Amino acid sequence: MTTPLLSIRDLRVRIGDREVLKGIDLDVPAGEVHAIMGPNGSGKSSLSHVLAGRPGYEVLGGSVTYLGKDLLALAPEERAREGVFLGFQYPVEIPGVNNAYLLKAAVNAARRHRGEPEVDAFDFLTLVKAKMQLMKMDEAFLSRGVNEGFSGGEKKRNEILQMLVLEPKLAVLDETDSGLDIDALKIVSAGIQTLRSPERAIVLVTHYQRLLDHVAPDRVHVLARGRIVRSGGPELALELERRGYDWLLEDAA
Amino acid sequence: MSANFATRLLEEHAAFAATLPRAQGEASERRHALGKASAAGLPPLRDDAWRYSNLRAVEKARLAPATPLTPEQALASASRLLPQPLPDFARLVFVNGQLLRPLSGEPADLVGARLELSSGHTEGVLAPTADERFAWLNAAFATDIARLAVSGTLQLEVLYLTVPTPNAGATYPRLEVAVGNHARLVLVERHLGGGGPAALNAPSVQIEVGAAGVAEHYRLQASAPDAVIMDSLLATLAAGARYELTQLSWGAASARHSTRIQLSGEGASLLVNGMSLSDANRVLDTAIQVEHVARRTSSEQTLRAIANGRSRIAFNSRVEVASSAGGADSRQSLKGLLGSPGAEVNLRPQLEISTDEVKASHGATTGALDDNMLFYLLSRGLDPDTARKLLEWAFIEDVMSRIRIPALRRQVELASVDCLGNATALEALR
Numbered sequence: 143m144t145t146p147l148l149s150i151r152d153l154r155v156r157i158g159d160r161e162v163l164k165g166i167d168l169d170v171p172a173g174e175v176h177a178i179m180g181p182n183g184s185g186k187s188s189l190s191h192v193l194a195g196r197p198g199y200e201v202l203g204g205s206v207t208y209l210g211k212d213l214l215a216l217a218p219e220e221r222a223r224e225g226v227f228l229g230f231q232y233p234v235e236i237p238g239v240n241n242a243y244l245l246k247a248a249v250n251a252a253r254r255h256r257g258e259p260e261v262d263a264f265d266f267l268t269l270v271k272a273k274m275q276l277m278k279m280d281e282a283f284l285s286r287g288v289n290e291g292f293s294g295g296e297k298k299r300n301e302i303l304q305m306l307v308l309e310p311k312l313a314v315l316d317e318t319d320s321g322l323d324i325d326a327l328k329i330v331s332a333g334i335q336t337l338r339s340p341e342r343a344i345v346l347v348t349h350y351q352r353l354l355d356h357v358a359p360d361r362v363h364v365l366a367r368g369r370i371v372r373s374g375g376p377e378l379a380l381e382l383e384r385r386g387y388d389w390l391l392e393d394a395a
Numbered sequence: 396m397s398a399n400f401a402t403r404l405l406e407e408h409a410a411f412a413a414t415l416p417r418a419q420g421e422a423s424e425r426r427h428a429l430g431k432a433s434a435a436g437l438p439p440l441r442d443d444a445w446r447y448s449n450l451r452a453v454e455k456a457r458l459a460p461a462t463p464l465t466p467e468q469a470l471a472s473a474s475r476l477l478p479q480p481l482p483d484f485a486r487l488v489f490v491n492g493q494l495l496r497p498l499s500g501e502p503a504d505l506v507g508a509r510l511e512l513s514s515g516h517t518e519g520v521l522a523p524t525a526d527e528r529f530a531w532l533n534a535a536f537a538t539d540i541a542r543l544a545v546s547g548t549l550q551l552e553v554l555y556l557t558v559p560t561p562n563a564g565a566t567y568p569r570l571e572v573a574v575g576n577h578a579r580l581v582l583v584e585r586h587l588g589g590g591g592p593a594a595l596n597a598p599s600v601q602i603e604v605g606a607a608g609v610a611e612h613y614r615l616q617a618s619a620p621d622a623v624i625m626d627s628l629l630a631t632l633a634a635g636a637r638y639e640l641t642q643l644s645w646g647a648a649s650a651r652h653s654t655r656i657q658l659s660g661e662g663a664s665l666l667v668n669g670m671s672l673s674d675a676n677r678v679l680d681t682a683i684q685v686e687h688v689a690r691r692t693s694s695e696q697t698l699r700a701i702a703n704g705r706s707r708i709a710f711n712s713r714v715e716v717a718s719s720a721g722g723a724d725s726r727q728s729l730k731g732l733l734g735s736p737g738a739e740v741n742l743r744p745q746l747e748i749s750t751d752e753v754k755a756s757h758g759a760t761t762g763a764l765d766d767n768m769l770f771y772l773l774s775r776g777l778d779p780d781t782a783r784k785l786l787e788w789a790f791i792e793d794v795m796s797r798i799r800i801p802a803l804r805r806q807v808e809l810a811s812v813d814c815l816g817n818a819t820a821l822e823a824l825r
Binding site: 194195196217218219221222223230233234237244247248252287304308 | 765766767768770771772773774775776777778779781785786788789790791792793
């Protein structure tokens, strides 16, 4: 087996005086989609945020290796430029910063980091518009403030749009499926599918099976009380759908 | 302190009046205003309504007007302060309160309006109170008064330029505007330059918008960094009138803007956009009093402040809804952003309602940048400095977006970029 794209070893994390991750071990090889499932409060979102570098999470121990680098040593913006993308569960509204500008600034930050020239404005717009078509988003969104006045579903589509434009190597999507109706779920799933490729990895953090009907995972992990209590193939998600989480919680206790 | 000020005021005024033709110096309106100004004196230091105003600077400032410049001197000093002209706007240029004819065109050329230059002021429908006491000081000293009566449609820019004079005297720009019934005025009023730290600038503007008239009024205070400004604005709105005031303040060492607007006719509506940007030790103090007197009147205020360095910004916005103003609608949104630990923003929305039949809302928040917004931008690869500057810029965007003259908006955007030291915003503007 080759070195995984993402490798987490015994990761322990605290917020305030509460330990939210109590020793996570996880390997995600390039080319694979992993689902992280679990009940509310199990630490799923904490894991996503720690990977993206959100302030307020104190790492007590363990390591996260991403493409051979110590991910935890990088600032949030450096992780992004290195190809880590977090799709937010609750994307913020930023009135006054327009979507087009943010997309371009984000792409150029990564390109400068790689020593490449900035994108040509015209080519870039053409590319973004093509991706927007895929996400069934109106072009008028580009000139609006980031997520400003967007519905819940539009915000999630916008997250996926950003992901498609940035083409990350590791995408961590935190409950991207929550609050989506059936049609939006299909659009978002299709967007995620287009990113699947041998050199990328996708981590889907989700509460429900339904997203996995559209984006079939290679592996499924169950996170409960800050630990991964069970890992398996796609069939594990189906079992969870049938039996709920309680039986695993009893095992973990 | 006040007694000394009053004595000095009367002495300096007597010497000044003696230099005027007798009819002007002794004019009863001038005597009346002088009486009011000297009786009011300066606000006591502990007066809450003036807590953020630099009254010490006024106390020390010379009150007699600046020595008149020769037209050559005025022209030479004005040219370096002149902004790019706005397309399709008539222009009046005043230097230290005197009209500079070579840069102003002929008053008779104004279409849709009549301009009169007068040596004596007229007190408007809405008389000043102690809250706008510097309007009395202005009326006691002003000599080149622009009185504008708009009957059709007019787009006018009025530039008040201030330059140093040997006597470091004060300047008293004064503009009296009547927008007729169904008439329409777009007015851009700018205050630029400065006479030095000891020279007081006390502009006074009166606006009366007639029935179903519309006035769109942009006021830019972009004075020299050592200027001291005590500004007054009084406005009344007749039935169905619309007044949109955009007040932008980022210059001067200290500036006080005292504004009072009365919605006296049924269905009159008011929009106020205010933005103050400050750094270093600048103090920008804005007091706005809105009076709903007639039925079905509405007012909406959006006030934004960004304070950096050790500067201070205050917005004191008071709305009064009289018992006669049933069906009134009032909204106030005040937001302050602290760009550094030593800066201060003080926001005070106040609401006094004397009728049950009213819709009113107000909100005021001051703080540092939103951590969630900041992290969102970092998570997309933007560096922290760029992200912060971008959010500062975004903070004032709702005021900017209401500037409806594209050329002016561009000028204001560039000036704000400069003021905030914000190269990121400049890139975002491209």
